[in-house]
């Protein structure tokens with residue numbers, strides 16, 4: 152499985168703002184969107200293009216546009232929702248699927264509670280959004296949900312990754328391209344990423 156660490160200076164600067172415990176909800180939400188937009192730019196580098204004719208005000212020209220059906224953006228609820236609007240700014244014609252998974256506090260295993268995907272998902276590139284790749288249980292389950300609906304091309308965008316999460320994605324879904332902005336060294340006893348940035352959903356939605 153290809154893992155890409157997006158270490159662009161702008162992303163690393165913004166990630167430090169997210170890590171800061173004193174960053175409030177308004178700023179946190181804004182910066183998550185900014186990072187998501189920069190990640191989208193990086194992760195869509197290899198989208199296929201097709202050549203088309205276009206009339207400029209001066210003369211006929213050849214241009215290139217994204218080939219085929221537009222991608223489907225798939226936030227894993229709840230925290231993934233914080234990245235959606237940023238991607239839609241760059242890919243306004245994208246479809247949006249939703250996958251609802253929560254981590255059972257006892258078993259720490261993912262439990263599905265909602266799922267809605269477009270019927271033609273097999274013909275679209277899926278951009279799966281889950282800001283925190285901790286144990287990898289949720290992201291792996293979400294990728295499996297998409298595959299069960301026929302998805303064949305999946306990119307996973309996580310702001311932060313961890314070694315166990317990356318290992319799990321590698322063994323469960325070697326075909327999924329994973330993009331992270333940083334890999335933190337460990338998880339605590341509640342499966343939070345250390346040092347991490349806390350609970351991404353709570354910090355995006357102000358429920359802490």
Ligand code: URA
Nearest residue numbers: 283285343344350351
């Ligand atoms: N989910 C979060 O929001 N934060 C973590 O550190 C791990 C999982």
